Amino acid sequence: MLRLLVLISTLFLASFTAFASSLYNAEVPVEDSDTATELAAKQQAMLEVLVRVSGQSEITENPVVKKSLGSVDTFISSVGYGEKNEQKTLIAGFESSKIRALLIQADATFWGEPRPYVLFWLVEDGANGRNVIWEQSENDMVSVLKAEGERRGLPILVPVGDFDDVVNVSVPDIWGGFVNPLSDVSERYNPDGVVLVKIRRNRLSWQLYPKFADMKYSAPVSGSESGEINAMLNSVVDQIADQYASRTAVSLGNDATNTTLLSVSGLQSSEDYFALERTLKGLNSIASMELETLSKELVTYRISLLSSEDVFNNELTVDRRIRKQDADTEIVDGNVVPLRLNYRWQGIAKLPVPAPVTTETVQDGTSSTEIATEVATEGTEQDIQSTEVVDNGGDDSQ
Known part of the structure; x- marks a missing residue:
């Protein structure tokens, strides 16, 4: 164990x-x-x-x-x-x-780097009820899904299915798409986006929350597939990769005619400044950048964009150390025109680390890790049973 x-x-x-x-x-x-x-x-x-x-x-x-x-x-x-x-x-x-x-x-x-990390929650409705497909479940769908992600250059994560996962989210939570518990349990994986996938025989439906930080407050992108399972997963990954690319990909042939000011506040040290500069220089949407002003906690650049400001924002905020603020604007010919794009630096983002594995022997000689696993297994069985009761009296559609 x-x-x-x-x-x-x-x-x-x-x-x-x-x-x-x-x-x-x-x-x-x-x-x-x-x-x-x-x-x-x-x-x-x-x-x-x-x-x-x-x-x-x-x-x-x-x-x-x-x-x-x-x-x-x-x-x-x-x-x-x-x-x-x-x-x-x-x-x-x-x-x-x-x-x-x-x-x-x-x-x-x-479509350059960095690429978004996308967490997939998968539930299969099979002959023995509904079950979550975990990273360590040895289900072929996990390897197929990750291979498809590698094909598209999309890093795909699948929940491991340890004690924390099993006790904090239920099968009905995932099947029903309840975003509050799903968002809370997904946070430990530090994803950029979350996908919910429901599989029933030769049919599949999916929901994509492209920005994890907004998962509780935004409507998902959704779709459905039918056919052989590998072909369905291929199509889902293609559509999700296309979604992300449409948000951050740039046209290499564009002239850099879109010039604007970019201000970033919240810098606390020289390390923050250099980390920000490396991030900006790595963006595909920026053709060139020139330092305008540098003061305590605030830096301003004049940037030339190869893309629209929306694409630039989507690419920049993939880095969750940076958050968008309200822009300075003016009215020109009845249109709102940004004078300065404002962002805030929120510091170094750290990946969550699982708690260390420890064992503690109780009176009957069973370790606490074994007890935890037994409780998790019982919880999963109860979830499946409760789902079956709902199905007998409710809608059986996806």
Whole structure:
């Protein structure tokens, strides 16, 4: 039992650090090593990279992209072979500068980093009732979901299902989409967004709360799918990745004509200032920035944007150390025009760390961790039973 809880804690921490796949690398299965097979695999790898980097699932149909596949070797920086799930694979790395140049030619967008971490709560309505699919449940859907996230460059988290999860959220909470308990229990994972997925046989419905901080106060983006489970999960991840990309992706071909002032307050030290500057310089929506003024707790830059102010705001506030404030505005020809964009620096955001695993032997020789797990299991069974009672007298629809 102790080993299991240690494993759960390890999985929790790894969720935030193990998403190491490069935006410009792809691994695709191959049947053999002949020339035609290798060429097709390279082209598939290039399409995966273009979808991941552009943030557009439909870019594979772009005429410029289709034409470029004929010269795929000119975009490749490295190639090799590997193995995944007992299947031989081709691993290709692509030149970032050439991929970005192709996106400009294709009039496509660029979706850079950082990418949002998205927490998925999944409930399956099966023959034995409704059950939550946890990270450590060894359900194939978890590995499929994470593979789809890697394909799109979207870091996906799945709750581990330890004692804290099981006692703080119930199956009816997730199935019913009750945001208060879900928001509270999700906070320990420090996600940028939360997705609720309900699965019943060959049907699936989902709800996305794109900004976790606003989960209790905003309506979700929702959708539904039908068909084979892997295909449904593929479609869900595509739609969610497209949603996030539409909020923060920029067009590399745009001229930086949108110039404005940006002020950030709340800086407490030189470390805060340099951390803020690194964050701003890493944004894809900023073409250039110049320091205007620097005083105690406040810095002002003149920035040139490659995007709209909405896209800039969405990209900047992915970093939860920064919060938007009311802008300084003026009225021009009856329209409200921002004079200065105002934000506040809230300090270094820390990831939550699971409580240390301890054991305490009670009189009958059973450890406290074993008792906790038994209580959690009993709670889950009660949730399923209570849900079945509701189903017998209520609406059975999703």
